[in-house]
Amino acid sequence: MSAYTISLLSIVGINVMLAVSLNIISGFCGQISLGHGAFYGAGAYSAALVAVTTRNLPLALIAGALVGSMLGLIVGFASLRVRSDFLAVTTIGINFLFTGFVRKQGWLGGEMGISSIPPSGLGGTGNMVMIELFAAGTIAFSLYVNASWMGFAFRAVAEDEDAAATLAVNAVSYKLVAFALGTAFAGLAGALYAYFTQFINVDAFDFITSVMLMAMVVIGGIGSTFGVAIAAVALTLLPETFRFINEYRLLVFGGLLVLFISLAPGGLASLFHGTRARLRR
Amino acid sequence: MFYVDLAVSGVVFGCMYALMAVGLTLVYGLLRILHIAHAAVFALGAYVTVLVANVSGSILLGFVAAIAMTPLCGIAIYRILYQPLLHYRPDVPMIASIGLLVFMQDGFRILFGEQGVTFVKNPLAIESVDMAGITLTFAQLAVLVVTLLIFVALHLFTTRTRIGVAWRATVSNPRMAASFGVDAIRVRYLNFGIGSALAGVAGGLIALLNNFVDPTIGYVVSYKALAIIVLGGLGSVRGTLVASLFLALVESYGTIFIGSYLNRDAIAFLALILVLMARPQGFTGVRTA
Numbered sequence: 001m002s003a004y005t006i007s008l009l010s011i012v013g014i015n016v017m018l019a020v021s022l023n024i025i026s027g028f029c030g031q032i033s034l035g036h037g038a039f040y041g042a043g044a045y046s047a048a049l050v051a052v053t054t055r056n057l058p059l060a061l062i063a064g065a066l067v068g069s070m071l072g073l074i075v076g077f078a079s080l081r082v083r084s085d086f087l088a089v090t091t092i093g094i095n096f097l098f099t100g101f102v103r104k105q106g107w108l109g110g111e112m113g114i115s116s117i118p119p120s121g122l123g124g125t126g127n128m129v130m131i132e133l134f135a136a137g138t139i140a141f142s143l144y145v146n147a148s149w150m151g152f153a154f155r156a157v158a159e160d161e162d163a164a165a166t167l168a169v170n171a172v173s174y175k176l177v178a179f180a181l182g183t184a185f186a187g188l189a190g191a192l193y194a195y196f197t198q199f200i201n202v203d204a205f206d207f208i209t210s211v212m213l214m215a216m217v218v219i220g221g222i223g224s225t226f227g228v229a230i231a232a233v234a235l236t237l238l239p240e241t242f243r244f245i246n247e248y249r250l251l252v253f254g255g256l257l258v259l260f261i262s263l264a265p266g267g268l269a270s271l272f273h274g275t276r277a278r279l280r281r
Numbered sequence: 282m283f284y285v286d287l288a289v290s291g292v293v294f295g296c297m298y299a300l301m302a303v304g305l306t307l308v309y310g311l312l313r314i315l316h317i318a319h320a321a322v323f324a325l326g327a328y329v330t331v332l333v334a335n336v337s338g339s340i341l342l343g344f345v346a347a348i349a350m351t352p353l354c355g356i357a358i359y360r361i362l363y364q365p366l367l368h369y370r371p372d373v374p375m376i377a378s379i380g381l382l383v384f385m386q387d388g389f390r391i392l393f394g395e396q397g398v399t400f401v402k403n404p405l406a407i408e409s410v411d412m413a414g415i416t417l418t419f420a421q422l423a424v425l426v427v428t429l430l431i432f433v434a435l436h437l438f439t440t441r442t443r444i445g446v447a448w449r450a451t452v453s454n455p456r457m458a459a460s461f462g463v464d465a466i467r468v469r470y471l472n473f474g475i476g477s478a479l480a481g482v483a484g485g486l487i488a489l490l491n492n493f494v495d496p497t498i499g500y501v502v503s504y505k506a507l508a509i510i511v512l513g514g515l516g517s518v519r520g521t522l523v524a525s526l527f528l529a530l531v532e533s534y535g536t537i538f539i540g541s542y543l544n545r546d547a548i549a550f551l552a553l554i555l556v557l558m559a560r561p562q563g564f565t566g567v568r569t570a
Contacts, residue, residue, distance in 0.1 A: 032372055078554070082561045085315060085371065089511040090557055092504055093550035100547020207504060211379055218376040250387035257380030262362065265369045 006128045010196050012236045013131035014189050017138045019216035019232035020225060021185035024142060026214070027223035028151060029178035030158025031079050035091035036186055036213045038098035041205025043068035043187025045102065048114045048194040055118050061191045068187015069180050076179030080172055083161075095207050102202045113201030120195040131192050138185050142225040145181070154178060155223075219260060221269025231268055284534075285415060291533030293421045295526035296428035297490070300483035301502050302509040302521050303435075304355075304476025310452045310516030311472050313371060315507060317378040318358055319480055320499035321385035326351045326481025327488040327498055328389060328398065335401045340489070347481040355477025356470050382503060390496035397495030406492040420489045427486060431479065432522065448472065452516065505546070508553045514563030523564050528552060 001009075022036045043064035051060040075094055079087050102108050109115075120127050145151050156164035157171045164171050194200050212235065220231030238256075242249045264271050301323055308316040326347040334343030362381060366374040400406075405419040417425075439445040450458040451468040459465050488494045509528055513520030528549050535548035543551065557563070 026372070078558065082557050085309075085313075085515060086511055086557060086561060086563070088315070088375075089507050090554055092507065093554050096504070096546045096550040097543070097554070100544040100550075101542070103544055104542050214372065215376050215379065218372055222370060222372065248387070248391065250383055251391060254380045254382070254384030254387060258362065258377055258384060261373060261377040261380065262365065265366055265373050 001125065003124060006124045007196075008237070008240065010128045010131050012233050013128070013135040014193050014196070015213075015216070015236045016135045016229050016232045017185055017189040017192075018213050019220070019228050020135075020138050020142050021182045021189070022213050023182075023217050023220070023223065023225065023228045024145060024154075024185075025178050025182035026217055027228065028146060028154040028158065029175060030154075031175060031178060032084065032088040032214075033075075033091045033179075033182075034088050034207070034210050034214055035075065035093070035095035035098075036183075037205040037207065037209035038095045039068040039072050039183040039186035040190045040193070040209065041098055041102070041202065042071045043190025044194045044200050044205065045108055045114070045190075046187070047191030048117050048200055051117050051194065052114070057120050057195070060195070061188060064191025064194070065184045065188040068190060069184035072179045072183025072186070073176060075183070076176040079175055079179065092207060092210075095205075095210050099202050099206050109201075111202075113199060114194075115199045117194055117198040117200070119198060127196060131196065134188065134192060139225060139229055141185075146225060150174070150177070158223075215257060219257075219267050221267030221271075224267070224269030227267055227269035227272070287533045287537065288530065289415055289417065289421075291530040292526065293424050293490075293529075294533065295529030296424050297483055297487060298505065298509055298529055299522050299525035300428055300431065300479050300486070302506040302513070302525055303518055304480045305506050306510040306513060306516055306518060306521045307452075307472050307476045309510060311455075311469060312363065312367065314363060314367075315371065315375045315378070316358075316363075317375065317503050317507070318362075318381040318385065319355075319476070319506065320503035321382045322351050322355050322358070322477045323480040323484045323502050324386065324389060324494075324496075324499035325354055326484030327494040328393060328484075329481070330485030331398050331400055331488050331494050332393075335398075338402070340400070340403070340405070344482065344485050347485045348478050351477040351481030351484075352474035355473040355480075359469060359473045382499065386496055386499055393496070395496070397493055397498075399493040400488070403489065403492050405489055418490075420486075424486050424490060427482065431482065435475075435518070444471065505549065508549060512553055512556060512563050514565040517563075517565045520563055520565035527564075 018036060018040055022033065025031050025033050046067035047060040047064035050056070050063040054060070075091065078090055082090050103111055120130070122130060145154075153164070153169045153174050156167065156169050157174050161171045190205075193204070216231045216235050217228050219235065220228030239249055239253060242252055245252060301319075304322075305316055305319045308314060308319070329347040329350050330340075330343040332343075333346040334340045337343070358381065362377055363374050366377060405423060407418070409416050409418045410422060439449050447458065447463040448468050448471060450461070451463055451465055455465055458468075484498070487498065509524045510521055512528060513522070513524035531552045532545050532549050535543075535552070536545050539548065
């Protein structure tokens with residue numbers, strides 16, 4: 001495998017983790033979050049700091065997941081106060097607060113970011129394999145959650161919070177759990193990203209990143225683990241295949257996004273189910 | 282005097298924010314869609330103003346052209362993009378809207394160039410007027426006067442005219458309004474038309490103020506205007522006006538006092554989050570058009 005393929009596959013794996021974890025929060029539990037980039041970034045920065053000081057891979061990964069999850073829990077508490085679109089914009093705010101804060105912090109490298117992150121010691125291919133394993137683990141976890149009682153409770157909260165409450169589903173704690181779980185995986189993805197690039201800059205975790213992740217969830221089909229994972233792969237590779245029309249990349253990308261949602265508002269998942277139902281008939 | 286100048290520039294920015302955001306809050310009030318492509322309509326207004334002004338030699342004609350073009354664009358967006366998506370979860374039209382913003386922004390870049398466009402002749406941005414010790418450029422003065430006029434006109438329109446009342450009725454209760462014979466579809470067109478025209482004017486004014494338009498001009502609007510309409514209570518015009526001025530003043534003073542810890546956008550969103558934690562429904566909980 002060429003170095004290019006390895007790095008492309010690594011990014012694909014990281015984006016799959018991010019999109020699937022966002023789907024746990026926004027898809028399963030219905031809490032629209034446009035600030036997933038902040039948790040991703042928090043994980044990357046804390047892992048980078050731990051990696052630089054201790055040079056211990058497992059410790060850095062744990063730190064990334066933990067810090068991402070802690071920040072997620074704080075935002076989860078905020079989500080108890082504000083609902084739906086108010087929450088969506090609050091999470092945008094969290095993202096801008098994160099990037100704006102990091103840019104001004106000398107100890108986090110400010111605008112320059114953190115360079116000289118030590119290598120994981122697994123080599124390029126080993127690193128890639130580690131990322132893919134974690135991505136597969138995230139998908140498996142998401143499927144498990146969806147099939148469990150917790151997944152049922154998440155869906156109840158997403159459909160109608162008040163109705164869920166009358167069925168003795170504790171909406172407050174399930175929302176907090178959804179945020180804590182989803183953001184833990186985002187933090188872990190950030191830690192893996194830090195080891196993958198060995199150089200992090202706050203631009204990688206900005207609002208655009210969060211919007212991109214939400215686009216993956218919507219295009220995949222809100223709430224469908226496989227749909228979202230496939231959309232994450234497609235949306236990561238798509239801009240790469242457009243390289244020959246470099247000048248018009250964003251134009252084509254934006255146009256395709258509009259076209260796809262207009263033609264298939266239910267996402268890949270509903271396209272798939274629709275075709276299967278037609279074939280059965 | 283320094284603090285007064287900060288207040289003045291804050292109020293000018295607040296007026297710009299209000300003009301950008303009011304169309305967004307009108308759309309939200311009626312359809313519950315976060316219409317992010319509004320930022321592209323705003324950018325269209327800015328480009329049309331500059332280009333027509335340069336060709337015709339009259340800045341006023343530039344504004345007229347922008348006011349004519351932007352409502353068509355806004356209504357087309359509603360009809361083609363949003364109408365088929367109204368029955369889906371709000372994230373679906375929102376992502377479609379973001380896609381359209383990306384598409385249009387990049388379209389402007391390709392059509393009009395990376396560097397953007399500038400006025401050939403723009404005396405308003407350079408010449409200034411002195412009032413009670415406060416120095417304002419004519420462009421800043423124009424922003425203040427135009428915003429004031431527009432909001433007074435909007436108030437009169439929604440309270441004194443038949444169609445304005447029908448509009449308000451539809452926003453507060455669509456079914457009840459329909460049963461009284463209000464055509465909901467026409468109200469939606471009116472809503473997108475007026476909201477987009479205001480965004481077009483705001484775009485032209487920003488071009489006048491900065492004396493240039495570049496392809497990234499809509500980007501800031503796309504998220505800042507969202508913060509403003511949420512702060513204002515989503516769907517409330519009065520709330521949006523208050524929130525615009527509040528946020529602009531907070532930014533203005535914030536960059537001086539805590540600018541070494543947070544940048545301008547982060548300060549605005551910090552204020553937003555703090556207000557929302559205290560008042561989750563924004564400044565005004567009631568919806569009025």
